[in-house]
Amino acid sequence: xxxxxxxxxxxxxxxxxxxxxxxxxxxxxxxxxxKNAAICLNGHTVTAKENARxxxxxxxxxxxxxxxxxxxxxxxxxxxxxxKLVGGANKDSGGALLIVAGSTFQLEGGILTxxxxxxxxxxxxxxxxxxxxTGGQISDNKPVNADGEVLNAGAIxxxxxxxxxxxxxxxxxxxxxxxxxxxxxxxxxxxxxxxxCGNKAGVNGGAIYVAANG
Numbered sequence: 430x431x432x433x434x435x436x437x438x439x440x441x442x443x444x445x446x447x448x449x450x451x452x453x454x455x456x457x458x459x460x461x462x463x464k465n466a467a468i469c470l471n472g473h474t475v476t477a478k479e480n481a482r483x484x485x486x487x488x489x490x491x492x493x494x495x496x497x498x499x500x501x502x503x504x505x506x507x508x509x510x511x512x513k514l515v516g517g518a519n520k521d522s523g524g525a526l527l528i529v530a531g532s533t534f535q536l537e538g539g540i541l542t543x544x545x546x547x548x549x550x551x552x553x554x555x556x557x558x559x560x561x562x563t564g565g566q567i568s569d570n571k572p573v574n575a576d577g578e579v580l581n582a583g584a585i586x587x588x589x590x591x592x593x594x595x596x597x598x599x600x601x602x603x604x605x606x607x608x609x610x611x612x613x614x615x616x617x618x619x620x621x622x623x624x625x626c627g628n629k630a631g632v633n634g635g636a637i638y639v640a641a642n643g
């Protein structure tokens with residue numbers, strides 16, 4: 430595939446197809462993905478605007494959106510090095526990413542880290558959509574309300590019939606009340622590979638918590 434250079438927020442938002450970042454980007458607000466796109470972070474960091482998500486999808490655009498990093502590597506000490514999606518902080522669930530019904534998000538490489546929200550799902554809310562994780566890392570995310578109380582779903586909240594397919598990558602160091610890594614409120618999680626380690630829950634489910642109606 431031919432990847433085109435992406436150097437500005439506007440180019441990132443308009444990307445239709447394959448692109449690679451040429452530098453770090455600080456977003457001016459959450460970007461709603463309306464076109465199929467695969468973004469190679471290329472070792473760079475995308476930082477959210479204060480109190481905003483990084484990317485969202487909407488029910489009017491049935492798209493597949495992929496994050497990857499062609500420069501990612503794991504060093505001799507086992508540390509994964511890659512571009513990052515950081516700083517997402519939303520008042521609703523899903524600090525960095527919202528995946529709604531009809532849309533698919535694929536994480537093939539890169540790191541989602543340092544994201545939070547005032548509800549559940551520190552990094553990602555799968556709200557009826559599909560999230561396929563084949564690589565990359567989701568680490569050190571934590572949902573915290575305005576009173577400082579740690580909430581549910583440290584990394585990923587699956588709700589409203591959403592589907593999370595985990596076949597590769599690593600989810601680690603996330604924290605929540607229930608479901609340190611993943612909280613299945615109402616939906617499906619399929620795990621055929623990947624690694625969940627070092628996640629923490631104050632109540633139940635250090636790695637995975639499935640609600641009664643999940």
